[in-house]
Amino acid sequence: MVVLAAGEGTRMRSAALPKVLHGFAGRSLLGHALAATADLDAGATVVVVGHRRDEVTAHLSDIAPAAVPVVQAEQHGTGHAVRLALAAVPDDARTVVVLPGDAPLLQASTLRALVDAHDRLGAAATMLTSELADPTGYGRVLRGDDGDVRRIVEHKDATADERAVREVASGVYVFDAAALRDAITRLSTDNAQGEEYLPDVIGIFVAEGRRVGAAVVPADETAGVNDRVQLAAAHRVYNDRLLEQHMRAGVTVVDPVTTWVDAGVTIEPDATLLPSVDLHGTTHIAAGAVVGPQCSLTDTVVGAGAALDRVVAKQARVGARVTVGPFAYLRPGTVLGDDAHVGTYVEIKNSSVGTGSKVPHLSYVGDAEIGEGSNIGAATVFVNYDGVAKHRTTVGDHVRIGSDTMLVAPVSVGDGAYTAAGSVITKDVPAGALGVARANQRNVSGWVQRTRAGTAAADAAARANEPTEQTEGET
Ligand code: UD1
Ligand code: CA
Numbered sequence: 001m002v003v004l005a006a007g008e009g010t011r012m013r014s015a016a017l018p019k020v021l022h023g024f025a026g027r028s029l030l031g032h033a034l035a036a037t038a039d040l041d042a043g044a045t046v047v048v049v050g051h052r053r054d055e056v057t058a059h060l061s062d063i064a065p066a067a068v069p070v071v072q073a074e075q076h077g078t079g080h081a082v083r084l085a086l087a088a089v090p091d092d093a094r095t096v097v098v099l100p101g102d103a104p105l106l107q108a109s110t111l112r113a114l115v116d117a118h119d120r121l122g123a124a125a126t127m128l129t130s131e132l133a134d135p136t137g138y139g140r141v142l143r144g145d146d147g148d149v150r151r152i153v154e155h156k157d158a159t160a161d162e163r164a165v166r167e168v169a170s171g172v173y174v175f176d177a178a179a180l181r182d183a184i185t186r187l188s189t190d191n192a193q194g195e196e197y198l199p200d201v202i203g204i205f206v207a208e209g210r211r212v213g214a215a216v217v218p219a220d221e222t223a224g225v226n227d228r229v230q231l232a233a234a235h236r237v238y239n240d241r242l243l244e245q246h247m248r249a250g251v252t253v254v255d256p257v258t259t260w261v262d263a264g265v266t267i268e269p270d271a272t273l274l275p276s277v278d279l280h281g282t283t284h285i286a287a288g289a290v291v292g293p294q295c296s297l298t299d300t301v302v303g304a305g306a307a308l309d310r311v312v313a314k315q316a317r318v319g320a321r322v323t324v325g326p327f328a329y330l331r332p333g334t335v336l337g338d339d340a341h342v343g344t345y346v347e348i349k350n351s352s353v354g355t356g357s358k359v360p361h362l363s364y365v366g367d368a369e370i371g372e373g374s375n376i377g378a379a380t381v382f383v384n385y386d387g388v389a390k391h392r393t394t395v396g397d398h399v400r401i402g403s404d405t406m407l408v409a410p411v412s413v414g415d416g417a418y419t420a421a422g423s424v425i426t427k428d429v430p431a432g433a434l435g436v437a438r439a440n441q442r443n444v445s446g447w448v449q450r451t452r453a454g455t456a457a458a459d460a461a462a463r464a465n466e467p468t469e470q471t472e473g474e475t
Helices: 029-035 053-063 078-086 108-121 177-186 200-207 228-248 447-451 456-465
Strands: 002-005 046-049 068-071 095-100 125-131 140-143 149-153 167-176 212-216 259-261 277-280 295-298 311-314 328-330 341-344 346-349 358-361 364-366 368-370 381-383 393-395 406-408 411-413
Touching: 002 029, 002 078, 029 053, 046 053, 046 078, 053 068, 068 078, 078 095, 078 177, 095 108, 095 177, 108 125, 108 167, 108 212, 125 200, 149 200, 149 212, 167 177, 177 200, 200 212, 228 259, 328 341, 341 346, 346 358, 364 368, 406 411, 447 456
Parallel strands: 002 046, 002 095, 046 068, 125 212, 259 277, 277 295, 295 311, 311 328, 328 346, 341 358, 346 364, 364 381, 368 393, 381 406, 393 411
Antiparallel strands: 095 167, 125 167, 140 149, 140 167
16 A cells, blocks of 8 residues: 655645645644545555655654655655665565555545456556646646546646646546556656656556546545645545544533534444534543533543533543533543542642542642542642642542632542641641641721721721720730
């Protein structure tokens, strides 16, 4: 199998990335092309690299370590690219599949069917084509009066009559290896672009009386991505396909238009995705969980029956029946035990929250272990950073942390202990103790009337103090 990925991709207008490293749904364009070959038992995968080949090769070794990169230092056309690639295709390969690196919508089942049709036909070449409403830019498939394919003409070389043809070559071919090795050496560069065109092989085969097959498939399988408008359009098609698979498998997707999932995401039946949800990487949603509205989850596991409302999570594990949000941020290393609750404006990082424990409001939990059945009062901060290093905090089972407690790590609070609201806890609190670490209150009687005379507060205080000479509080 040969994937062509040497081109420059000028129309992407990208300084950051070579074209085939752009992508969507958690995969590069190159990754999508390789995924289309999943159902073939391809003996060897050869990827032609050229433009920014160091980056493309590095990426390839990440996603497909067994693939062999072949360098096409100067891009003299798709035929030239295949000619170079054939040097790396094993001699005993009977069939060679050629794919463009920029056609991410091709499905594995379609490619499998094309190879099967090719084998049945005993053809020299079998290609995928599509009928396009606007075929501008593509190679046109020219057929004879008998309907058989004669040759392919590139847009730039086509006459006005030929340009009126709406059937285009997709760039996806299955070749008999021997026939390809023979014809590829005879390509001419006498054309508008001065390149060796791979599609010219088709005309050569027909002229030699060899058999050529073509399968016409819907345009959304063969669309090429040359710019970012086409990238977004391809992503939309791909996402719709994924969502349809999930829905047919029993997942409720309330608003497919605002729901985006990566290829690697898994969702069990009877999970529900509410509007505006994006799920990335290896995220897994268990049965009965409700995610959304407005959640963005990356590499996160959501347990059965959990409910996440307006949550951003990365590399977090959420147990069964846990409720999170609205408005919570779960950062890497967050582990929420079954039946836990994390509420509004809570951020958690590298911490575990035990079964049934609650962090309901306005808190930061960093580098901590919280046991079972504990409650972390509103606006508690796990003060984990001393400006140089991070330290850990341990909170036991059935602990009550008072509101606005600062737990200055390293510190631990034992099982069944309490902390008083507003405490700055710098020393360990033993099991069952109440940790109090705050100044005692003092009331300065009559202060407002003396120092803020004439204000609404002073007037209100005067009215409240009128009936008796002596107020009840301390003086
Ligand atoms: C190509 C086809 C055209 C087809 C269209 C489908 C040719 C001459 N034309 O046109 O018939 O309708 O795809 O999308 O094949 N590449 C190399 N080395 C090169 C040139 C290209 O590796 O020297 C790679 C590119 O990186 C790309 C693929 O081949 O992945 C297709 O090249 P591109 O320049 O995009 O061809 P199109 O003009 O789209
Ligand atoms: Ca292209």
